[in-house]
Amino acid sequence: MESVLITGAAGYIGSHLLKLLLEQSDFSITVIDNLSTGFKDTIDTLKHIRDFDFIEADLGNWDEIRGIFKAKHFDAIIHFAASIVVPESVENPLKYYLNNTANTAHLVKLANEFGVKFFIFSSTAAVYGEPDITEIDGGIKEDFKTNPINPYGASKLFSERIIIDAAKANPDFKYVILRYFNVAGASPDLMIGQKTKNATHLIKVASECACGKREKMYIFGDDYPTKDGTCIRDYIHVMDLAKAHINALEYLKTNKSDIFNVGYSKGLSVKEVIETMKRVSGVDFRVEVTERRLGDPAVLIADSTKIKTEMGFKPEYGDIEFICKTAYEWEKKLR
Template sequence: MARYLVTGGAGYVGSHIVLALLERGDEVVVLDSLRQGHRGAVPPGAELVVGELGNRKTVEEVLAGWRFDGILHFAALSLVGESMREPLRYITENVGNTLGLAEAAVRAGVMRFVLSSTAALFGLPDRIPIDETEAMKPVSAYGDSKLMAERGLEWADGAHGLRSACLRYFNAAGADPGGRLGEDHDPETHLIPNAVNAVLGLGPPLTVFGTDYDTPDGTAIRDYVHVTDLADAHLRVLDKLKDGPSCRYNVGSGTGASVLEVIAAVERAAGKPVPYSLGPRRAGDPAVLVASNAKLRRETGWEPKLGSLDDIVGTAYAWRARNLKGYRGLAAETAA
């Protein structure tokens, strides 16, 4: 039986990875500050340590307290707009905490490290779909912080043999098909949960930013990957690091969906219209961002099992409709 440390395991993607690890029989320790995560999102069976990743003493104590076979790192700041207002904070936390954790891992002899990275590395790409050979030209402090973290891990591999896998995913979406976990951010910045919140009356009407793009319906196209499929990708690259070298992969559907197609899928799931208005383009928004997942498929055997837009949106809607107050409501029920 293997044991893994998951930082940020009380967050959206991290909690789904914890669930996947537990379901295959691994032991999991979660390190999370709960600033953005939720105690109720940590699946039963995982050990939760509440602490700051930037506190080196806390990290060292966790690594000394258990024998780990690897680390999966999700704890990070991730809002693009906020990163442009607070770039130094993003660089300090995302780069400093990642490399501090990597350094502690080397000292503790934990030599497998999976980083939750981002498509924001590529900025405004020259080619669609975006594969791993695309030039990395981030246009936000968030994207740049992840690029710096990836490069630091390359140095850690060369100098210390810390094998790392970096998954650059585009738009994680959906919820656990069993209804145990879902997406609950504050503030919420993602299209699918905002559309779901709008149709449920939990948030304001949507604004569709731009209807004159060179796409079939005039709205921007983005790549969505179900969070459960994303969890499977993390487990595959984690296992690949046992005997293989460091690796980097883009993770997405390979197709993409437009804003209006997402709205239509939410309407199918809810059985009623999503309230929305049309607005101008946002500066810097490209018409299409779609990933190539060919390398991940070829080298790990990964195949999305919940790849349709209706699968993604349906699970997202089902979880939120049952949990109108999100994890806050679950916490209140537990307290009662």
């Protein structure tokens, strides 16, 4: 494997994977990003590690993307580019089906047409929908039934099906689908981190409150059937998630296509995370309870046994205080 295409690498998770690949591999790397939610200065920062090709383009401009495939050969594609805000997907579902599903279908079509061997897809725990808490002792396994409750999760599940069916029809095309749980934190050296505007992610919002960038934050519902009434999630540090993609590239060289959850198999409530951020930052910021958001399941915890045993995934940053600390220190740097 010599040449890798990464879509969406000016964004949060993609940029951390790009950082690791630049530091740990000698791949020829091409990045495509339309900068709608990513940042050009993130790309410029990462070019200090070593050079790579950056193309500002929209995956929805199919003629332009085809031209890129005609001009370059790729051994692997790592596909991050997507819309990811659950409440927005409920309000504007067509945006998600066009940007996420239709553009993934076209990217897979080009991959097959131009002989790309490996495809790594950024999916989500949202494909599982609202799991029955009584059925997931120890966390959600990959064979748990998929039943998304919002268009974001549905758009990703449709994309998964497209990739799987394409691989069935083409034995030379292999994939790894990574279903992310809740991603947070920043690179420990603080070179890059989450810069999302109008962020909705809990730890990012709590970091902004701790830094005085927001007056207050909200807990969206405290009447869920959980230990303290707030939603429970499995939080994974962004650098561990990035490493899972490198593991996936190695895995595909000698193994069959497959689907893997990426998380720590540890559930934390919204209240527990907020209290951790207050403790790490030393700031007692204002928190108010409001009504539930559309599309929020009560509990999402990964069973990460499969990725650890079959792919050799060894997370390093699984402590919630470390996750919150890197997020907070990065947020302070963003001043």
